[in-house]
Amino acid sequence: MFDLVSFIPRAVMQGIPLLFGSTGEILTEKSGNLNLGIPGVMYVGGICGVIGAFFYEQAVPAAEMNAVLAIGVPLLCSLLGSLLMGLVYSVLTISLRANQNVTGLALTTFGVGVGNFFGGSLIKLTGSEVPSIALSATSAYFSKSLPFAGGLGWFGQVFLSYGFLAYLAVLIAIAASYVIKRTRVGLHLRAVGESPATADAAGISVTKYKYLATCIGSMIAGLGGLYYVMDYACGVWSNNAFGDRGWLAIALVIFTIWRPNVSILASILFGGFYILYLYIPSGLDLSVKELYKMIPYVVTLVVLIIVSMRKKREDQPPASLGLPYFREER
Amino acid sequence: MTALETAKNAIRMEHITKRFGNVVANHDINLELHKGEILSLLGENGSGKTTLMNMLSGIYYADEGQIYVNDQPVTISSPKDAFDLGIGMIHQHFKLVDVLTAAENIVLGLKDEGKLDLKKAEQTITEICQRYGFEIDLNRKIYEMSVSQKQTVEIVKVLYRGAEILILDEPTAVLTPQETDKLFAVMRNMKADGKSLIIITHKLHEVLEVSDRVAVLRKGEYIGDVHTCDASQQSLTDMMVGRAVTLNIDRPQPVNVAPRLEVKGLTVYDELGVKRLSDVTFTANAGEILGIAGIAGSGQRELLEAISGLYPIASGSVRFHDPEGKNGPEGRELVGLDPMAIRKCGVSMAFVPEDRLGMGLVGSMGMTGNMMLRSWRSGRGVFLNRKEPEALANRIWKELEVVTPSTAFPVRRMSGGNVQKVLVGREIAQDPAVLMTAYAVRGLDINTSYTIYNLLTEEKMKGVAVVYVGEDLDVLLELCDRILVLCGGQVSGIVDGRTADKREVGTLMTRVGGGSADE
Numbered sequence: 001m002f003d004l005v006s007f008i009p010r011a012v013m014q015g016i017p018l019l020f021g022s023t024g025e026i027l028t029e030k031s032g033n034l035n036l037g038i039p040g041v042m043y044v045g046g047i048c049g050v051i052g053a054f055f056y057e058q059a060v061p062a063a064e065m066n067a068v069l070a071i072g073v074p075l076l077c078s079l080l081g082s083l084l085m086g087l088v089y090s091v092l093t094i095s096l097r098a099n100q101n102v103t104g105l106a107l108t109t110f111g112v113g114v115g116n117f118f119g120g121s122l123i124k125l126t127g128s129e130v131p132s133i134a135l136s137a138t139s140a141y142f143s144k145s146l147p148f149a150g151g152l153g154w155f156g157q158v159f160l161s162y163g164f165l166a167y168l169a170v171l172i173a174i175a176a177s178y179v180i181k182r183t184r185v186g187l188h189l190r191a192v193g194e195s196p197a198t199a200d201a202a203g204i205s206v207t208k209y210k211y212l213a214t215c216i217g218s219m220i221a222g223l224g225g226l227y228y229v230m231d232y233a234c235g236v237w238s239n240n241a242f243g244d245r246g247w248l249a250i251a252l253v254i255f256t257i258w259r260p261n262v263s264i265l266a267s268i269l270f271g272g273f274y275i276l277y278l279y280i281p282s283g284l285d286l287s288v289k290e291l292y293k294m295i296p297y298v299v300t301l302v303v304l305i306i307v308s309m310r311k312k313r314e315d316q317p318p319a320s321l322g323l324p325y326f327r328e329e330r
Numbered sequence: 331m332t333a334l335e336t337a338k339n340a341i342r343m344e345h346i347t348k349r350f351g352n353v354v355a356n357h358d359i360n361l362e363l364h365k366g367e368i369l370s371l372l373g374e375n376g377s378g379k380t381t382l383m384n385m386l387s388g389i390y391y392a393d394e395g396q397i398y399v400n401d402q403p404v405t406i407s408s409p410k411d412a413f414d415l416g417i418g419m420i421h422q423h424f425k426l427v428d429v430l431t432a433a434e435n436i437v438l439g440l441k442d443e444g445k446l447d448l449k450k451a452e453q454t455i456t457e458i459c460q461r462y463g464f465e466i467d468l469n470r471k472i473y474e475m476s477v478s479q480k481q482t483v484e485i486v487k488v489l490y491r492g493a494e495i496l497i498l499d500e501p502t503a504v505l506t507p508q509e510t511d512k513l514f515a516v517m518r519n520m521k522a523d524g525k526s527l528i529i530i531t532h533k534l535h536e537v538l539e540v541s542d543r544v545a546v547l548r549k550g551e552y553i554g555d556v557h558t559c560d561a562s563q564q565s566l567t568d569m570m571v572g573r574a575v576t577l578n579i580d581r582p583q584p585v586n587v588a589p590r591l592e593v594k595g596l597t598v599y600d601e602l603g604v605k606r607l608s609d610v611t612f613t614a615n616a617g618e619i620l621g622i623a624g625i626a627g628s629g630q631r632e633l634l635e636a637i638s639g640l641y642p643i644a645s646g647s648v649r650f651h652d653p654e655g656k657n658g659p660e661g662r663e664l665v666g667l668d669p670m671a672i673r674k675c676g677v678s679m680a681f682v683p684e685d686r687l688g689m690g691l692v693g694s695m696g697m698t699g700n701m702m703l704r705s706w707r708s709g710r711g712v713f714l715n716r717k718e719p720e721a722l723a724n725r726i727w728k729e730l731e732v733v734t735p736s737t738a739f740p741v742r743r744m745s746g747g748n749v750q751k752v753l754v755g756r757e758i759a760q761d762p763a764v765l766m767t768a769y770a771v772r773g774l775d776i777n778t779s780y781t782i783y784n785l786l787t788e789e790k791m792k793g794v795a796v797v798y799v800g801e802d803l804d805v806l807l808e809l810c811d812r813i814l815v816l817c818g819g820q821v822s823g824i825v826d827g828r829t830a831d832k833r834e835v836g837t838l839m840t841r842v843g844g845g846s847a848d849e
Contacts, residue, residue, distance in 0.1 A: 184437075184446040191427045191438050198425040201389070202439030202487075203410035311601075313429055313473050327389065 005154045007272070007279055009161050013232050015271030016162075017042065017242075019169045020224030021249025022267060023176050023260045028217035029253060030180060031210045032193040033093060034322040036104025038221050039246020040111020041085045045222020046229045047115040048081030049074035050237045053138040053230070054122055062137045070141045074226065082222025085111060086215035094210045097324035108246070116239040132238035139235025142227075163231040165223065170264055172220055177261035189213055193318030196325035206325055224249065248274075251300040254307050257315050270296055339401060340365050340495050340526035341386065341417075346395035348381055355381040359395070359552045361545055363495065368517060368527045370537040370558070372570055373547035379530045380422070382547070383497050387419035388412040399495075410439075418488030419497040424480045428473040432466055436487045451490075458489050462519045463512075478509040485516070496520065497528045502536055506625045507803070507836060514540045532776070533802075534563045546570055567776060579783050579808040581828075582791060589651055590616040590795035591637070591677070591764050592661065596646035598636050606632040607819045610646070614764065616653065619786060619796040621810030621827060623803065623835055629819040630799045634766050638677060639669035650675050653763055653793065676763030690753050693742030697723040697734065697752055700741060704760060726755035730781055747778050758785055765789055768799035783809055803832050815839055 021038055028035045035041075053074040057065075089107055092098040122133050142163050149160035180186040191199040192209045200206050228245070229237050248270055255270075256262040277292030307315075341363040348356040356378045363369050373379045384390045386397065388409040397404055399415045406412050412419070426435050437451045452468050459466055466482050475483070481501060488496055498517075502510045517527055517540060531537060537544055538558055545555040546569040553569050591614040598607045607629045614620045622630055635641035637648055649661035652675070664672050691700050701719035723737040730751040734744050741749050754770050767786070771779040786809070790796050800806045806813055810827040815838035823838040 182446065184441070187430070187434055187438060187446060191430065194427045194429060195425070198427050199439065201387070201409045201419075201421070201425040203408070203413050204439045313471070316429075319428065 003279070005157055007275075008158050008268075010275055010278075011272035012162065012166065012268050013271070014274045015267035015269070016166045016169050017224035017228045017232065017245050018249045018252055018270055019173055019263055019267035020227060021221045021246055022252035022256065022263045023169070023173045024217040024219070024221030024224070025250055025253045026217075026256070026258050026260050026263070027176055027180075027189075027220065028214045029258060029321055030189050030193045030318060031213035032196060032318050032320040032323065032325070033089070033210055033214050034100050034104065035086075035089055035107075035214060035217065036101060036250065037085060037089050037107025037111065038104075038218075038250055039244070040108035040114075041082050041218045041221045042225035042228075042246045042249070043111040043115035043242055044085050044225065045078045045082040045219075046225030046242060047118050047237070048222075049078035049226040050122065050133065050135065050229055051118060052077030053135045053235070054133065057135060057137055065137060065141075067141055070138050074138060074142075074230065078222050078226040079219050082218045082225075083215055085222070086218025089218070090211045090214045093324065094207055094214070097326060100322050100324070112240075115242070119237050119239045122237070130238075132236050132241075135230070135235035135237070137235075139230050142230035143234065163227075165227040165231055169223070169227070173260040173264050176220075177259060180260070190318070193320060196320055197327075200325075200327055210325075221246075221249070248296060248300070251303070254317075255300070255303045257307075258317065270299070273299055338364060339398065342398040342401070343382070343386075344396045344398070346382065346385065346392050346397070348378075348385060348390060348393050355550055356385075356392075357550045359547070359550075361552065362555075363526050363528055364543070365526055366521060366524050367542040368521055368529060368540055369555075370541035370544040371528055371530045371547065372532075372534075372537055372544055372566060377547040377570075378550040379547055380499055381550075383419060383499060383528065383530065386412065386417055386495075386497060413439075413491050413493070416492060416494035417497070418491060418493030418495070420481065420484045420488060420499060420501060422499040422503065424484050426472045426480055426483060429471060431469050431471055432475075432483045432486075433468040435472060435483055436468075436490050438487075440491065455486060455490055458486055462489070462516050462523070464516065477504040478506075478513075481505070481513070489520075493525070495526045495528075497530070499530045500532065501529065502531060502533060503801075506839070510536070534566055537561075537566060538563065570776070579780070579805065580787060581809060581811075582787065584615070584617045584790065584811055586793060587615045587617045589613050590653075591797075592647075592649040592651070593637070594647045594649070596633070596636060596648065597644045598632055598641055599644050600632070605819060607636065610816075610819075610821050612814050612821060612824060614795040614797055616763075616793050616795045617790060618811040619790050619798050619809060619827075621806040621813040622797060622799040622816060623806050623813055623839060624816035625839055628816040628839075630768060630816060632819075633816070634768055634797070634799065637664070637672075637766065639664070639667055639672040650677065650764075652676075676761075678757050678760050678762030678765050690757075691741050691749065694740050696736070696738035696740060697727065697732070698737045700752060701726075701756055701759075704756060722756070722759055726752060726759070730755050730778075751778060751781075754782055754785070758789060762789075762794060764795045764797065766797040766799070769801060770798070771800070771802075771805070779805075803835055807832060807835070 021042055025035060025038050056069060056073045085107060089103055092103045093100045119133070123131055126133055142165065144163060145161050149156040152160065180189065188199065188204045189209055191202065192204060192206050196206045225242060228242055229235065233241065252263055252266055252270060256266050273296040276295055277289050280292055339362050341361070343359060343361040346356055346359045347354070359382060361382070371379050371383070381390060385392045386406065388406045388411050391407055397406060399417070404415055406415065427438065430438070433448055433452050433455065436455055437448070455468060458464070464482050464486055466479065466486060472480060472483065501513060505513060517529070521527060529541060538561065541558050543555055543557055544561055544566060546553040546566070548570060593613070594611050596607055596610040597605065600606050610633060622633070624630055632641055636643050643665050646665070648664040650664050651661040662675065664675070664677070692703065698716065698720050701722045702714065702716070720737065726732060727734065727737060732748045732751050734748060741752055750770065754767060757765065757767070765786070770782050786796050786798060798810060807827055807830060813825050813827050813830060813835060814821060815823045815825070815835055817839055825834060825838070
């Protein structure tokens with residue numbers, strides 16, 4: 001029997017990093033920047049949180065830890081780290097007009113490297129036997145759910161069993177959707193991504209919007225890395241553990257047709273696909289399990305095919321996605 | 331406010347110079363726009379009209395000189411500065427976001443207080459429309475609109491921002507005569523309301539019709555200005571080109587007329603299943619120029635593409651009669667052949683789309699490279715033969731007076747007219763049996779246009795069947811031997827170019843309702 005009540009929370013927990021990543025990337029892409037550095041940004045967001053938490057845990061004995069600082073320090077470090085990545089991308093592609101794809105891919109390689117390098121260094125510092133670093137005290141603060149959630153049966157388990165970052169992800173996605181669709185800032189942002197020359201002629205600062213969207217997008221995506229380490233992985237950092245979730249987040253952007261609110265459900269769906277192999281009885285045959293692990297990627301491929309067949313103009317990517325903008329160029 | 335009221339000049343530009351690299355686009359220009367007048371800015375292609383205006387709208391920044399608005403010295407370093415000074419420009423390529431609605435486009439970029447309130451904005455917009463006589467559906471997406479509707483949105487957008495000075499860059503280039511009349515009526519309403527307008531145009535009769543004063547630029551220099559009442563087509567042309575240009579297009583009687591291309595019952599559908607051509611039947615004769623008239627989007631592009639094998643044909647036939655009669659009296663059926671085979675028959679097409687580079691040229695290549703796009707198959711082995719294309723590029727460069735530093739200079743960076751010369755020149759050089767051109771003179775100055783007309787006539791006298799899709803009825807009537815009129819994808823008539831008059835063709839252009847193509 002398929003255990004839905006235990007499956008859904010796990011799917012959600014898998015989905016939240018994807019939701020952060022895709023929301024951040026959607027904001028970025030709406031400004032016309034195709035940031036393929038998002039997987040790297042999420043790594044950096046994760047490792048910076050880990051570094052912050054590590055030094056805070058080292059400095060203060062577990063019993064004296066302050067909840068606000070225990071959450072605030074890693075959160076701030078993570079945001080700063082991913083902001084820095086976003087800034088690097090912005091300076092290169094917006095100010096220096098470097099090729100967006102190359103810059104993005106380079107940032108991803110760089111971000112993964114940074115994550116693994118500092119991850120490895122911290123592991124060495126602790127001198128631990130296993131190649132990972134556990135920050136269980138900090139993690140406990142991050143994954144704390146509402147105290148009465150346990151008493152509410154399946155309802156509590158499905159809806160209330162998550163740490164605050166999960167709810168933050170949903171809130172950010174809803175807010176991002178609202179901003180993009182209903183506000184003046186969103187209208188301007190869409191105009192910048194569709195036709196920067198038009199936006200420029202209308203008196204909108206293209207550079208400002210691109211910088212802001214890319215940097216805020218990066219910070220949101222970086223939180224996905226933080227959530228993954230602190231909540232999903234219970235504070236355990238091991239190198240390369242985050243895997244290719246960053247790429248799935250980018251695939252989700254297309255899957256959701258650039259709509260963060262759709263991404264809430266889509267992320268959970270993809271999270272479900274990601275762990276489906278654990279729930280499908282396959283006996284002891286490990287090779288069959290490996291086949292099930294393919295599901296999210298196969299679905300992504302299928303979705304890309306379906307998406308590319310869509311003709312509706314509103315469902316197309318922002319028209320100037322991936323193109324640099326220079327006012328005096330003809 | 332007193333300065334605003336007493337100022338005589340809405341705009342004064344003094345000693346403006348703008349360079350792009352080594353090219354001087356504007357040299358020491360002095361220009362005045364009086365309050366409440368319509369000023370025509372006239373000049374050949376590449377004479378620097380748009381560049382000059384772009385410095386008023388904040389797209390470019392002048393290297394030297396000073397701009398005064400309402401007699402106050404100002405610095406315009408961004409489009410926003412221009413708005414703040416009440417200057418609004420309607421660009422040739424509309425600055426609209428396709429996936430947004432008209433209303434969203436109009437409020438774009440405004441930093442009003444509080445929340446985005448489209449309802450309130452729509453009210454204000456409707457008031458503006460009623461005041462000046464615009465018709466506009468505010469909730470329509472831009473990509474669903476016709477060119478003239480888009481233009482209306484542009485103008486309303488500028489007015490909504492409270493512009494007192496409007497600059498229109500070749501606004502009539504894409505309009506039908508009726509739409510042009512409407513635009514001029516609106517312009518006069520704006521003038522009556524105290525606004526000052528600058529209109530950039532090539533069409534002399536429009537200059538004479540709508541403006542109070544004409545300022546002329548030539549090769550980036552200011553030639554002078556005249557009151558329209560003192561000007562004539564001839565005097566303006568002289569100022570503009572610096573030498574007299576005959577206004578009559580040479581049209582020799584066709585000789586050895588024989589059917590070359592017989593099109594019967596051609597019907598095509600676009601990818602959305604909308605009928606674009608319906609039962610189109612005509613014959614293009616060798617030794618004749620067949621004009622194709624019609625409102626933009628009546629199926630001209632589809633017709634040419636269908637004949638060249640680039641557009642799927644639902645039904646109908648296209649028979650090609652070889653000049654040497656190789657395929658017998660029946661001719662060869664072109665439907666079903668691939669574009670390369672059709673091209674080998676000698677059917678050549680030069681389509682100049684609105685963005686000029688969209689079809690037929692590679693922007694980042696030079697002239698030589700673009701010549702090779704046609705000839706690379708003729709080379710031997712894996713190596714390219716650059717000699718002949720280079721020679722051809724040089725010939726076109728000289729004969730058509732293309733302004734470019736070298737044949738290797740990327741065509742993307744040439745001015746529009748020069749790009750067009752390269753495109754048309756290359757197609758003619760292929761020595762085709764059927765030469766199809768669309769909008770070959772779109773946006774070109776008079777001089778270049780005549781060069782192209784003469785080239786086409788030359789081809790006609792060589793026994794080529796020339797198909798000329800054009801916009802300017804006067805030219806069609808003077809250049810073509812016969813004129814086919816398309817309306818909503820149907821042939822609404824074929825008239826003799828020598829006897830037909832403008833009104834007759836104009837009527838045919840609107841005979842079938844635009845919507846009937848969707849049946």
